[in-house]
Amino acid sequence: MRIRNLAVGLFLPAIAALALAIPAHALQGPPRGEGDYDSFVALFSQFEAWADETPGSDPRVPDYSDDVVGDRIDDLSDFQAQLSDMNVAAWERAHQAEYLAVRARMDEAEFWLRVSRPFERDPGYYVDRMLRPAFTELPVEGESLETLQARLNAIPVLVEVGERNLDAVAADYADLALHNLTTADGVGHGHPYREVPPAGVIGWYEDLLGRAQTAQPGLVPEIEAALSSVREFHAWLLERRPAMTADAGVGEARFDWYVKNVKLLPWTSAEIVTLGEREIDRLWAFYALERHRNRDLPELEPAQSREAYHARIAETDADIRAFLEDHDIITIPDHIGELDFNVPWIERPGGRNFWEEIQYRDPSPDHFHAVIPGHRFDALMVPEHPVREHIADGVRAEGWATYLEEAMVQAGFFEDRPRARELIYIFGIFRAARVPADVWLQTNRMSAEEAVAYWRELTPYLDEDVARVDAEIYLRRPPGYGLGYQIGALQMQQLLADRRRQLGDDFSLREFHDDFLAHGRLPLALIRWEMTGLDDEVSDLWEHEPIPGFQ
Numbered sequence: 001m002r003i004r005n006l007a008v009g010l011f012l013p014a015i016a017a018l019a020l021a022i023p024a025h026a027l028q029g030p031p032r033g034e035g036d037y038d039s040f041v042a043l044f045s046q047f048e049a050w051a052d053e054t055p056g057s058d059p060r061v062p063d064y065s066d067d068v069v070g071d072r073i074d075d076l077s078d079f080q081a082q083l084s085d086m087n088v089a090a091w092e093r094a095h096q097a098e099y100l101a102v103r104a105r106m107d108e109a110e111f112w113l114r115v116s117r118p119f120e121r122d123p124g125y126y127v128d129r130m131l132r133p134a135f136t137e138l139p140v141e142g143e144s145l146e147t148l149q150a151r152l153n154a155i156p157v158l159v160e161v162g163e164r165n166l167d168a169v170a171a172d173y174a175d176l177a178l179h180n181l182t183t184a185d186g187v188g189h190g191h192p193y194r195e196v197p198p199a200g201v202i203g204w205y206e207d208l209l210g211r212a213q214t215a216q217p218g219l220v221p222e223i224e225a226a227l228s229s230v231r232e233f234h235a236w237l238l239e240r241r242p243a244m245t246a247d248a249g250v251g252e253a254r255f256d257w258y259v260k261n262v263k264l265l266p267w268t269s270a271e272i273v274t275l276g277e278r279e280i281d282r283l284w285a286f287y288a289l290e291r292h293r294n295r296d297l298p299e300l301e302p303a304q305s306r307e308a309y310h311a312r313i314a315e316t317d318a319d320i321r322a323f324l325e326d327h328d329i330i331t332i333p334d335h336i337g338e339l340d341f342n343v344p345w346i347e348r349p350g351g352r353n354f355w356e357e358i359q360y361r362d363p364s365p366d367h368f369h370a371v372i373p374g375h376r377f378d379a380l381m382v383p384e385h386p387v388r389e390h391i392a393d394g395v396r397a398e399g400w401a402t403y404l405e406e407a408m409v410q411a412g413f414f415e416d417r418p419r420a421r422e423l424i425y426i427f428g429i430f431r432a433a434r435v436p437a438d439v440w441l442q443t444n445r446m447s448a449e450e451a452v453a454y455w456r457e458l459t460p461y462l463d464e465d466v467a468r469v470d471a472e473i474y475l476r477r478p479p480g481y482g483l484g485y486q487i488g489a490l491q492m493q494q495l496l497a498d499r500r501r502q503l504g505d506d507f508s509l510r511e512f513h514d515d516f517l518a519h520g521r522l523p524l525a526l527i528r529w530e531m532t533g534l535d536d537e538v539s540d541l542w543e544h545e546p547i548p549g550f551q
Contacts, residue, residue, distance in 0.1 A: 276435025399488015
């Protein structure tokens with residue numbers, strides 16, 4: 001007995017030393033609480049219903065007063081506590097991946113309430129809600145009339161709430177809001193077509209007023225009241241702009257937290273910048289080589305009419321679908337019909353913008369990305385599932401779509417479209433250039449104006465309007481969206497390589513793509529773990545950390 005006790009005494013220090021040598025995340029692992037998978041699904045459903053709520057009595061005027069925000073944070077903390085009490089360690093890998101995706105969704109909601117706080121920091125949060133009613137085609141009647149009147153009557157209240165809440169406005173946010181109130185953005189995503197677009201939100205209300213005076217005079221008083229409030233908000237913002245000097249980005253420490261805990265990316269922001277800069281150089285080199293290869297070929301000319309452009313789209317769509325099936329790229333189910341297209345025909349007085357310069361020459365780059373088998377097709381392939389159908393990670397969505405562009409060059413689609421290969425590389429250059437700029441915007445190393453200049457210097461055809469709108473999108477969206485295109489494409493390439501190495505000659509590209517889409521739009525690190533069993537990118541995620549500054 002004495003010998004056995006001595007042996008135990010000798011081994012205990014060794015065991016303790018070994019425990020200290022094991023990373024904390026390896027010791028922690030998945031939670032071992034009380035809740036089962038069904039409880040998890042029910043909790044997620046409750047959380048989604050809560051997240052979809054608009055605080056306040058009027059959904060057109062969100063109430064984010066201090067008391068309401070405090071109550072929302074308390075509600076969220078309760079959801080997070082219940083989530084951490086799940087017995088995730090007992091679940092199969094697919095369910096564990098869903099757990100991490102849901103935890104990331106809750107972390108995103110917390111970050112929005114505690115750090116992003118657009119209701120206090122971004123006048124555009126209110127400007128965005130002003131614009132849509134002005135697009136209404138007149139005349140309207142019945143329920144549509146009641147809806148328009150309610151939206152118009154909400155504008156003065158929205159302005160009052162905005163002026164009360166906006167007490168920490170960032171400089172870039174203020175300038176972007178002022179621009180959008182008085183100036184056409186030059187791109188017009190989702191705007192009705194006008195040969196000369198109205199001058200910003202104020203211009204659109206003036207346009208609505210002019211149409212109402214002949215088409216529906218009974219609406220004139222309500223439109224005039226809404227227009228007066230929008231003008232008043234512009235004057236309020238302009239007067240206070242000199243004092244609005246805060247940074248728009250969230251800062252490096254919080255951005256790194258967000259990249260890991262919400263985007264579930266396996267890199268720091270500094271490492272992401274390095275990857276992005278390397279991709280810029282690679283794609284520029286490939287573009288240079290492609291231009292040299294095609295030096296004796298005629299340049300692609302843009303379509304000269306709507307009819308010619310639509311004919312190119314129809315031909316491209318048929319060619320892509322045939323290629324995907326004939327070359328075993330992906331399965332197109334029988335129920336997938338026409339999926340429209342992404343870039344409309346617009347004749348601009350100032351000439352074509354970036355997207356039009358590409359698409360009017362050859363629609364295939366954006367058709368792969370945005371139509372089939374990119375975004376529109378991707379959305380239709382999301383599996384019916386109580387968790388997965390409600391999660392759409394931005395890096396996963398944009399990474400898949402961006403991966404397809406260059407992947408289809410390698411797969412052979414562009415063999416008889418050599419000049420279109422140049423357009424693929426131009427697209428890639430712009431997506432890669434977003435990566436460092438997106439990081440620098442969020443870490444306050446670059447302003448929106450500086451991002452525009454940086455992108456335009458790097459990207460052929462890029463005009464100021466598209467560059468400015470992109471800077472606004474990626475600065476004002478939840479952090480990390482702009483970097484997701486090219487970084488997500490890198491993750492897709494990694495996953496493709498992993499599966500080819502694992503399966504060897506049994507690998508099938510069609511089966512790989514079909515299997516990938518069947519997992520839904522969870523973050524790519526989770527899909528990789530599910531498809532390959534490799535946990536090197538997810539093992540660190542079990543050690544959950546609070547947002548810096550909110551320990």
